[in-house]
Amino acid sequence: MADTQLDQFLEEATITAEDPSDPTLGRDSLYGLYTSWCLLHQSAPQPESAFWAVMKTKGIHPGRTRLRMRGPAAADYILASYPNLV
Template sequence: MADSQFDLFLHEATYADQVSDANLDRDRLYGLYTSWCCINAQPPGAESSFWAAMKHRFPQRRNGLRMKGPAAADYILASSPALV
């Protein structure tokens, strides 16, 4: 899988919050990625490829990311069915 899919995912589904201590943990970040793939009819890449790409983009544990867009709504609703 080309790294460009990961870049597009980050651009469309996340934003950097440098002011707060925002951080998407591993489960939420990968869940957001799979939601983004589903919404965009993209086959998700191997989880190991995803984490290698994220490690390259965010070498520190704190990534400073927040969710945005349709993938965020999909992920939130999928992970909290009581909201539906």
């Protein structure tokens, strides 16, 4: 996965939580957000193992991401995760 794709995903679909006590994205949610972002950009998501390998090079580790979701990919992910909301 190209770093530019991951950088674009992080820029468009995430924001860093300012308060350490704020809830943040866990492993499954961050990868799910990524797959939603890929769907909206009409690109095939990378396997989860490749995704996390690149995320770790950026200092983002499962379980302590300090990231929150935002933007169109967040809406898509939430609606896909909770279909009864529609």
